[in-house]
Amino acid sequence: MSEIVLVTGGTGFIGSYVVRRLLEAGYHVIIYDIRQPGPEAVWILKSVTGQAIFVQGGIDNWSRLFQVVEEYRPQKGIHIAAIVNPAYLAREPMEALRVNLEGTIHVLEAARLFKLQRVVYFSSIGVLPAVQYQPIDAAHPVLLPQEGSGSSFYGASKVAGEAFCFAYRQSFGVDFITLRPSAVYGFGMQWPIFIKPMVENSVRGLSTRFEKGREFPRDYTHVEDVAQLAVKALQIPADEVRDRIFYGATGRPLVTAGQVAETVKSLIPEADIEIGSGLSEDDLIEIRYRGILSIQNAQEQLGYRPRFADLRDGVAEYIETYRRYLAEGNNK
Template sequence: MKILITGGAGFIASHIADRLVELDYDVVIFDNLSSGKVENINPKCKFYKGDITNYEAMKLVFDIERPEVVIHHAAQIDVQTSLKNPAFDAQINIIGTINVLECCRETKVRKIIYPSSAAVYGNPKYLPVDENHPVEPISFYGISKHTPCHYIKAYSELYNIKYTIFRYANVYGPRQDNHGEGGVVSIFANRLLRKETCYIYGDGKQTRDFIYVKDVANANVLALDRGDNEIIDISSNKPVTINQLHKVMKEISKCSVAVEYKEARNGDILHSYLSNEKASGCLGWKDKHDIKSGLKETLNYYYNVLTEMEVAAETRV
């Protein structure tokens, strides 16, 4: 089976690509490298550099490769960026997705897998949040990640393109940069290992649902042939405060670093965690990494990256 991954050089999608390659799928990556990195791309994948907002360039790749399934991860993922520049956010997340869907329609793609976000739920009315929870986003990012779902459903009805829409909790793990919903893990990791002050916005008692990236990759693999025309939360189903997150990471890294609290940011939700009951039923999926094991792998990755950077710097001197 041939699978095309948009944004495949990015944090989450590169892990999906790695897992698919391990399972002997034929994987094609389409990425503009604005945030993705060449070094994230599995050498067994075919790579095309391009932007989802450029329909003609993307359509050419679809015409050449004729994928059976598209995993659409290319996106603008930062809440604060969406608040500062909502038109830019919408151009990528909404218009870009329409371009992907048009390419799917014209080349008769069987299925599209699309990651939405927990941000579409807004301030939770109950916990854990499940797929029946009202959709009331409080940021432009939440709006731009939900709007494509309407287009995806319409394309499915009109052109018989199957879909699975995921709503990820806060994804973290190796290769993550400082942006996006789980970016706090990457930020803490880098600052702890450099023995720099960690900053927490608000009082640190706000809760998030942290899900390890390899568990997310497994959900995408399962969705190739399951969960058709469903919306599914992918989560740990466990709330973790930012203070607890920092404490666990400090214990694992054995780095004692000061914490400085700053004013809470606009658009941030106070408490959130998602149910993963439907993911278990529809996909047969279960997260295999608890917060400690996932953070240990993540911190080991950043430690190795930091060590390589220090060695490179010494070599240049």
């Protein structure tokens, strides 16, 4: 297999795992990211060191992205790069437009001009408004008569990106698949979502305290499973694609932060974790779009099989990986 794949955001958490899986599958990979790989990304990619080409640039920089696509001529693209900080975007909403939406349009325009065979677009479950039914499938509305995306400007930018994917397909025939990952965790994660400090502090022998949040539920999805889904979305032949939107999730009942704590303590008996009851104001907003997610279409159409559908298995893998990382002299 000698296809060239452009991965925007390829030095980030999810991007690093996607890049590694692509390289292991025999693809040539061009990483396009505004940041150089950090220590954790370098470690994740150590088994494939030197196999990918890194090009520095932002998705908001159209001329730079055009130059890179023109030079390397990828056949396909996986678009992960985005600002994923809803609180920051609530303060700076124009950044949601400039980076997340316009950046996505830049990728789609490059796909149109250079005839990429497919773009896999990373959206988010943050596009959802209040849950209307469960399990939540790709037909669940993202706009209601009374409200829009629960994650505000972040979700709005992702909804708009999804709409532009459909527009580029309708008008220009650009082939795409949209993925909506849920609560992605694993070694290298940046956002805590409770699980990161629970695991990493416990491995290091440190205490972990949360004032509240015990009841907050998520469909925690291991990053390896999300990377698997991304590559399967890239590979499915165009004439076999029926749906265009898939959830990157386990499809199982939601797991609370309290249950995560108990799972970590069962795997690290000496773990010192305390988490109080109650939800913050932000939690009360976010919990409205949390529900059981359907992965049926991903299983049937893409052959998606989450390896870490059981949280205990995923947390055990995270613990083992983080221990190996520390054992090799890394101190973060």
